[in-house]
């Protein structure tokens with residue numbers, strides 16, 4: 001099942017900044033160092049099929065999430081958040097691995113007191129409330145995002161985040 005054709009792997013890689021970087025390294029690196037660069041690269045991004053399988057395995061209503069719409073809605077977050085593994089903290093913290101992570105706990109990111117002391121672990125339910133109205137859900141947060149009002153958009157965005165941020169079903 002995990003074996004994929006080269007085409008699929010390349011297709012998934014085209015979506016990934018990290019793959020782009022290793023592509024650059026391949027063209028600019030000397031022959032001797034190119035294999036070393038490849039071996040240090042992150043494990044391969046899940047393929048499109050694996051993402052669909054993960055989506056289907058999510059509890060309702062997330063299993064019916066529209067990943068294309070979720071990706072489009074993530075456009076509202078992108079200026080402040082990266083989602084790839086090891087991605088930079090921007091105005092907001094990197095969101096890779098956010099599901100199952102204690103709120104306000106990413107090392108090296110300077111959270112507000114409100115978020116640092118909130119004391120829960122991120123799951124779909126908390127994220128849904130947060131994204132609907134961050135400043136009502138956690139008063140004092142410095143995330144200046146007004147909220148995503150349409151429930152279906154939040155479902156799609158959360159499904160997209162689960163598929164893209166390394167979430168593993170418990």
Ligand code: HEC
Pocket residue numbers: 073074076077078079080081091092093095098102103104105106110111112113114115116127131140141142143144145148
């Ligand atoms: C204008 C910048 C900005 C935008 C846009 C934004 N965020 Fe944030 N986000 C932040 C900041 C700043 C924090 C840290 C909040 C704090 O410490 O009070 C944060 C925190 C978070 C956290 C908590 C992370 C943790 O480690 O506990 C999540 C989850 C999150 N944002 C998701 C989103 C999503 C999803 C979107 C898009 C719908 C979004 N954010 C849009 C700036 C932003």
